[in-house]
Amino acid sequence: MRKLPKRNFFEKSTLIVAKQLLGMELSTRIRGKKTSGIIVEVEAYRHKIDQASHTYRGKTKRNEVMFKHGGHCYVYFIYGKYFCVNVVTEKEGIGSAVLIRAIEPLNGIQTMKRRRRMNQAASKKLPEKLTNGPGKLCQALGIDGRLSGEDLLNSSAIYLRPALRLKSKQIGRSTRIGITKSTELKWRFFIKNNSWVSKN
DNA sequence: ATCAAGATTACCT
DNA sequence: GGTAATCTTGATA
Numbered sequence: 001m002r003k004l005p006k007r008n009f010f011e012k013s014t015l016i017v018a019k020q021l022l023g024m025e026l027s028t029r030i031r032g033k034k035t036s037g038i039i040v041e042v043e044a045y046r047h048k049i050d051q052a053s054h055t056y057r058g059k060t061k062r063n064e065v066m067f068k069h070g071g072h073c074y075v076y077f078i079y080g081k082y083f084c085v086n087v088v089t090e091k092e093g094i095g096s097a098v099l100i101r102a103i104e105p106l107n108g109i110q111t112m113k114r115r116r117r118m119n120q121a122a123s124k125k126l127p128e129k130l131t132n133g134p135g136k137l138c139q140a141l142g143i144d145g146r147l148s149g150e151d152l153l154n155s156s157a158i159y160l161r162p163a164l165r166l167k168s169k170q171i172g173r174s175t176r177i178g179i180t181k182s183t184e185l186k187w188r189f190f191i192k193n194n195s196w197v198s199k200n
Numbered sequence: 201a202t203c204a205a206g207a208t209t210a211c212c213t
Numbered sequence: 214g215g216t217a218a219t220c221t222t223g224a225t226a
Contacts, residue, residue, distance in 0.1 A: 043207070052207070062222060079208050080219030086207090099207055135208050178207055 010070030
């Protein structure tokens with residue numbers, strides 16, 4: 001049973017979508033292996049005023065997926081080693097997205113551990129290391145550049161469904177992590193007191 | 201053509 | 214808490 005959100009869920013304001021993605025289950029099915037987790041930390045990246053957004057200087061070959069309409073999946077490669085996954089927001093042509101920064105593992109945990117090359121000892125000592133960062137969760141879920149451009153509303157490889165119902169009191173807000181421009185914008189949202197969040 | 205920076209992570213002290 | 218690793222991209226010439 002999958003009850004996917006509708007297109008209009010993603011075509012709303014990016015900050016609204018960012019908050020509403022918290023508590024949803026993100027799933028992948030890669031080479032027959034199903035894995036999933038609850039989204040516990042996100043960041044919004046928006047067109048025009050946001051100098052940290054990949055779309056700040058307009059459309060390029062790399063960021064063209066961010067200009068599709070809301071609900072698409074934008075995956076990029078960073079620091080020569082890692083992938084990061086985003087959910088595109090707003091109407092077609094706008095160029096905004098929400099970065100998924102951390103998930104709490106739900107299904108396919110053994111598969112995730114294998115992909116992350118975590119042994120039993122490591123996963124017992126620090127289980128959060130499995131998915132408490134944008135590059136880590138992509139590795140655990142088997143996400144790479146081939147998934148960029150997928151439509152989350154119509155893909156058998158990557159999709160979302162509502163899972164947790166959160167109250168606004170449970171949501172924390174801060175500046176974004178790892179950027180050097182537009183650092184004053186408080187566009188990072190996370191579930192308070194959740195140990196899988198990358199950083200407090 | 202060249203080059204610096206990057207929405208990160210793992211490993212070290 | 215500091216930093217090397219690693220390579221693609223986009224800006225500039």
